[in-house]
Amino acid sequence: MKDHLFAAGHTACSGCGQVMAARLVIDASGKNTVVVNNTGCLEVLSTKYPESAWEIPWLHSLFENAAAVASGVESGLKYLGKKEGTNIIAQGGDGSTADIGLQALSGMLERGHDILYVCYDNEAYMNTGVQRSGLTPFDTNTTTSPTGALAVGNLRPKKPMPEIAAAHGIPYVATASVGFPQDIQKKVKKAFSVKGPKYIQIHVPCPLGWRYEPQLSINIGKLAVECGLYPLIEYENGKLSGVKQIQPKPVEEYLKAQGRFKHLLSKPEEIKKIQEIADSNIQKYGLKLPAATG
Amino acid sequence: MKEFLEGSHAVAEVVKLCKPGVVSAYPITPQTHIVEDLAQMVSDGTLKAEFVNVESEHSAASVVLGGEAAGVRSYTATSSQGLLYMAEVVFNIAGLRLPVVMTCANRAISAPINIWNDHQDSVSLRDTGWVQLFAENIQEAADFHLLAYRLGEDKSMMLPVMVCMDGFILTHGIETVDIPTQEQVDKFLPPYKALYKLDVENPISIGPLVDPEYYLETRYALQKTLEEALVLIPKLTAEFSKVFGRTYNGLVEGYRLEDAERAIVAMGSVCGTVKDVVDELRKKGKKVGLLKITSYRPFPIAAIYDALKNVPKVAVLDRAVSLGSFAPLASEVRAVFTGKKKAPKVISSFVVGLGGRDITKHSIKEIYSLLTAKELHGEYIDLKPELLTPEFKG
Ligand SMILES: Cc1ncc(C[n+]2csc(CCOP(=O)(O)OP(=O)(O)O)c2C)c(N)n1
Ligand SMILES: [Mg+2]
Numbered sequence: 042m043k044d045h046l047f048a049a050g051h052t053a054c055s056g057c058g059q060v061m062a063a064r065l066v067i068d069a070s071g072k073n074t075v076v077v078n079n080t081g082c083l084e085v086l087s088t089k090y091p092e093s094a095w096e097i098p099w100l101h102s103l104f105e106n107a108a109a110v111a112s113g114v115e116s117g118l119k120y121l122g123k124k125e126g127t128n129i130i131a132q133g134g135d136g137s138t139a140d141i142g143l144q145a146l147s148g149m150l151e152r153g154h155d156i157l158y159v160c161y162d163n164e165a166y167m168n169t170g171v172q173r174s175g176l177t178p179f180d181t182n183t184t185t186s187p188t189g190a191l192a193v194g195n196l197r198p199k200k201p202m203p204e205i206a207a208a209h210g211i212p213y214v215a216t217a218s219v220g221f222p223q224d225i226q227k228k229v230k231k232a233f234s235v236k237g238p239k240y241i242q243i244h245v246p247c248p249l250g251w252r253y254e255p256q257l258s259i260n261i262g263k264l265a266v267e268c269g270l271y272p273l274i275e276y277e278n279g280k281l282s283g284v285k286q287i288q289p290k291p292v293e294e295y296l297k298a299q300g301r302f303k304h305l306l307s308k309p310e311e312i313k314k315i316q317e318i319a320d321s322n323i324q325k326y327g328l329k330l331p332a333a334t335g
Numbered sequence: 336m337k338e339f340l341e342g343s344h345a346v347a348e349v350v351k352l353c354k355p356g357v358v359s360a361y362p363i364t365p366q367t368h369i370v371e372d373l374a375q376m377v378s379d380g381t382l383k384a385e386f387v388n389v390e391s392e393h394s395a396a397s398v399v400l401g402g403e404a405a406g407v408r409s410y411t412a413t414s415s416q417g418l419l420y421m422a423e424v425v426f427n428i429a430g431l432r433l434p435v436v437m438t439c440a441n442r443a444i445s446a447p448i449n450i451w452n453d454h455q456d457s458v459s460l461r462d463t464g465w466v467q468l469f470a471e472n473i474q475e476a477a478d479f480h481l482l483a484y485r486l487g488e489d490k491s492m493m494l495p496v497m498v499c500m501d502g503f504i505l506t507h508g509i510e511t512v513d514i515p516t517q518e519q520v521d522k523f524l525p526p527y528k529a530l531y532k533l534d535v536e537n538p539i540s541i542g543p544l545v546d547p548e549y550y551l552e553t554r555y556a557l558q559k560t561l562e563e564a565l566v567l568i569p570k571l572t573a574e575f576s577k578v579f580g581r582t583y584n585g586l587v588e589g590y591r592l593e594d595a596e597r598a599i600v601a602m603g604s605v606c607g608t609v610k611d612v613v614d615e616l617r618k619k620g621k622k623v624g625l626l627k628i629t630s631y632r633p634f635p636i637a638a639i640y641d642a643l644k645n646v647p648k649v650a651v652l653d654r655a656v657s658l659g660s661f662a663p664l665a666s667e668v669r670a671v672f673t674g675k676k677k678a679p680k681v682i683s684s685f686v687v688g689l690g691g692r693d694i695t696k697h698s699i700k701e702i703y704s705l706l707t708a709k710e711l712h713g714e715y716i717d718l719k720p721e722l723l724t725p726e727f728k729g
Contacts, residue, residue, distance in 0.1 A: 073535045077401065085544050093540035098533040100404050101542035102397060102427050109394035113357060113401020113409070114533060116385035120356035120407050127535060145397065148390035 046072060051094040053086045056255025058219040058245030058262060059161045060086065063132070065219075066159055066243075069226035070128045070233060072097060075118075077111040079133025079142060080104035082168045083161060105142035107131040108149035108158055115154045124155070128233050132159040135176035136166040138242075139202050150209040150238045157232045158240045160202065163247040171250040175200040178270070179318060180311055181301050183250075188304040193311055198318060206240035207276035213239035214276040215283075219246060220262025224273065224285070244271045252300020264295040269319035272326045286330040289323055292316045337513050342473040342505040343368030345512040346438055346498075349477040351382045352520040353436075353484050355410040357402030359387040359395045363417040364450045365502035366440040370412055392417040396424035396435075403433035404541060406532035408484065411435065414502055415442035418456045422463075428495050429464025429557065431542060434487030434527075435495040436480060437465075441603070441654075442502040443690040451691020452502040454603065457631070458655035458663050464557045466496040466564060467632040468585075469602040473510040475629075476500040478581060481515070485524050485571055492560060492567065493530060499631070501604040503691070515579055523578045561633040568630060586635035588627040589642045591617060595624030597706045598643060600668055601652040602628045605687070605694050609652075612699040623703055628664070636671050643668075644677040650706045653713075654688050662686055662713050683711040692717055 047064040063083055067074060078084045078101045087094040088101065102110045111131035118124040131149065133142060138160040146158060165183050166172040173186040179198040182188045186195035207214040212235045217225045225243060232239040246262050248255040265271035268290045275283035292315050296302040305311045323329050340348070347369050350358075358377070360370040376382035385402075389395045395411050402409035413421060418439055428435050439457050443449040457467055466486065470476035476498060483496035500506060531539060545553060565586060572585035590606075591613050592598055599609050606627040616623045626642050626649075628635070643649055651669075653662035660666070665684030672678035685702050688694040698716050705711060720728055 075405075075533050075535065088540050088543035090543040090545045090549055093543060095540050096538060098535060098538045099540045100401070100533055101540075102400055102431070103423060106393060106397035106400075106424065109389065109397035110401040110404070112387060112389075112394070113359065113398035113403075114405045115401075116357045116359075116387050116398065117402040117405025117407035117409070120383075120385050120402075121405070144390055145394050148394055151390075152387065 046074070046096045047087070048094045048096060050092070051087045052089060054249050054255070056248040056258045058247060058258045059083050059163055061222070061258070062161055062219050062225060062243045062245045065222055065225045066130070066229050067097065069229035070130060073126055074128040074130060075114055076100070077102070077107045077114060077131045079107040079137035080168070081134035081137055083132070083134065085168055104137050106145050107133050107137070108142060109145040111156050112149050112152065112154045115156055129156045130159055131156055132161065134167065135160060135162040135164060136174035139175040139200050147209065150206060150211050150240065154238055155236050156238055157229070158238070160240070160242040161245045162242050163245045163250060165250050167247055167250045176202065179315060180305055182304055183301070193308065194304065203240070203242055203274065203276065207279050209238070210279045211238045211240065212236070212278055215241045216244070216271065216273050217241060218244040218262045218266050218271055218273060220244070220259055220266055221273065228275070250301070253298055257298065261295070261298055264290065264298065268292045268295045269323040269328055270295060272322045272328055274326055281326065284326045284328055287328050288330050289319070289328070292319050337511055339509060340473070340512045340514070341368065341507060341509050342476055342500065343507065344372055345473050345477040345514065346480060346500070347372030347376070348514050349480045350410055351376050352515065352517055353480060353524060354408065356384050356407035357387065357399060357409040358384050358411070359389055359398035360411050360413065361389055361392045361395045361417060363392070363414045365442060365506045366412045366414040366417070366438065368506060369438055369440070392420040393424060396421040396428065399435045400424060400428050400431065400433055403435055403529070404431070404533050406527070406529040406534070408527040409435055410437070412438035412440065414440040415444055415456045418460060419444065422460060425460055425465065426463045430553065432493040433495060434484070434493055436483045436487060437495070437497050438480070439497050439499045440502045440506045441499055449690040452504055453689045453691065454499070454654040455656070457497060457499045461632055461663070464494070464561070465632060466494055466561070466630070468496065468498050468629055469631055470498065470500045470505060471604055471606045471627060473505055473508060473512050474581070475583070476505050477512055477514070478575070478579070478583070481520060481523060482571060482575060482585065486564065486568060488527050489567060490530060492564060494560060494564065499603065504604045513581070519578050523575060564633050565630070565635055584629070586630045587638045587642055588629060590625040590627065592624035592626060592642055592646065594622055595646050596622040597648045597650070597703055598624045598626055598646045599650045599652060599699070599702060600626045600628065600664070602631060602664065603654065605652060605654070608694060608696060609699050612696050612703070616703065634667055639668060639671045640675065643679055644675070646679050648681045648706045649679040650683050650685055650702050652685050652687050652702070656686055656689070665713070681706070681708060681710045683714065685711070685714050685716050687716045
């Protein structure tokens with residue numbers, strides 16, 4: 042079945058947000074695409090030898106070097122005169138992007154390669170068993186930021202990756218969410234309408250790591266956006282150029298749906314801190330829809 | 336054409352003649368002159384290539400990996416810490432069977448930081464699946480790059496090749512070098528045609544997850560291919576000699592070994608010094624010789640056996656150590672003779688020239704004189720006792 046460029050028959054968990062996003066991304070990019078993938082859930086679940094879910098040329102080298110390998114692929118195709126008409130995607134999870142692969146990514150952005158980097162943000166190192174990464178939210182209970190007598194959960198808020206990418210002055214940066222599938226495809230197409238490096242970070246709920254029922258992935262993705270914890274924003278040439286406005290919901294609605302935040306429900310002071318993070322996002326990006334006039 | 340050239344410049348000239356389409360590197364002494372030259376050639380338009388200035392060696396190796404995966408001949412160079420920083424990618428390139436060529440300007444490893452020559456960097460990465468060729472002089476260093484691309488890209492190989500040249504001694508030394516013409520190079524080295532590549536017309540997945548059902552065979556195949564390289568290398572050097580008029584064995588080179596009673600085994604530029612000492616001692620009627628190992632990987636077991644089986648006393652020089660065990664080259668040379676009827680009676684092992692300590696003719700003469708019936712293990716030559724703390728003075 043070749044309806045999709047990311048075929049069925051992979052080994053993802055049911056409800057995996059990352060495979061939904063990956064399929065949307067690759068379908069929006071089209072068949073003239075080359076993908077370079079970091080190590081992580083997506084690579085493992087899609088290419089267990091001798092099978093592969095990818096209907097486009099696909100390369101996996103290591104955990105942290107997709108941005109650099111893709112830079113080489115792009116240079117090679119340029120040398121061959123085959124770059125025109127070919128989309129190049131480098132992609133990986135939040136850990137491979139924001140932590141161990143940040144240097145390679147920064148190099149790729151700074152050098153100006155015509156590559157779209159996609160970060161599938163499930164907010165922890167899922168492939169190795171839900172360890173915290175630089176994109177794990179504040180207070181999250183993970184296997185390496187466990188709740189205990191002395192700790193609530195993850196000590197730090199998310200690293201501002203979209204801002205870090207945008208600070209390179211690249212033509213296009215966006216965040217997206219599996220909760221808004223058409224928006225993902227719109228942004229991928231927009232990214233490929235401009236030359237140069239671009240970065241899209243997609244919020245991809247993970248039923249296993251976040252501890253919720255698989256059928257809830259889309260709803261949970263939506264809730265994160267609607268409460269202001271995962272703002273959908275765009276930067277063009279380093280400047281904020283687009284935001285998805287919301288009628289903000291309380292963060293508690295989002296938190297209570299997931300086991301990774303269950304320990305917070307008895308701690309109103311912690312929920313307050315998280316509400317402050319959302320409020321600060323709402324303020325900073327102007328997320329709030331103007332009140333309806335009657 | 337014969338020119339008086341710095342080693343790095345000679346290597347850059349020959350790499351240019353190989354027409355790589357992707358070049359990527361990160362600066363580290365003593366590799367820098369090679370890649371600076373290549374950058375200038377790209378800037379001048381005399382080399383048509385994408386020169387990718389990366390933020391680290393990890394990315395330099397990753398970029399050439401990507402270039403090769405796109406089907407393009409690619410080149411990188413590094414030294415010492417840079418090679419170690421690449422290590423993960425170095426293994427990966429071999430596992431993916433991408434025929435990258437890299438120059439390693441051999442340099443010691445930190446700590447303590449030291450920019451001078453020894454072989455610890457390449458030797459530490461001997462198990463990566465790369466071919467490693469050690470050059471004795473600048474001409475060899477330059478020529479081995481031609482051989483490297485031809486060998487690595489052979490359809491039966493698909494192996495990456497590291498050309499190892501002693502830092503400073505060969506990279507910054509100046510010698511008369513014969514730089515071939517483009518015509519000669521084109522005759523020896525056809526344009527690169529990848530067996531597999533990233534191609535939207537024919538999509539394949541490269542680098543999948545391979546479970547215990549399949550992994551072992553991938554390593555077996557690499558091992559067998561490296562063993563086959565031992566057969567192919569001499570064939571290619573024979574062809575090389577027809578085109579360029581210079582003859583190499585490519586695996587080992589015996590120097591005045593025929594009736595030798597004592598022989599030194601060594602790699603790299605020190606072989607030049609050993610040859611001088613051999614000539615001097617021969618004049619005095621001493622039956623001494625040298626076995627130079629060019630191909631450290633694959634390790635030419637049969638050729639070493641043939642060359643040394645009738646030599647009673649052998650000294651192996653290591654310019655690297657395997658801390659806590661036998662010196663690396665010595666333990667492998669010994670392994671060649673395990674269980675063999677014909678074998679040297681003595682195989683002594685000497686550690687020399689670490690961190691750029693000069694290996695003089697005097698050092699070599701001392702080694703020959705220490706090559707007696709008493710087998711020595713990891714004997715350090717030119718050690719300065721006055722620099723050692725009391726507990727090590729023995
Ligand atoms: C150099 C290196 N360090 C660590 C690992 C182990 N490792 C493989 S996948 C992974 C987690 C991936 O996390 P992320 O990038 O967030 O992707 P996810 O699996 O969550 O989609 C880790 C830690 C590795 N393969 N290589
Ligand atoms: Mg993750």
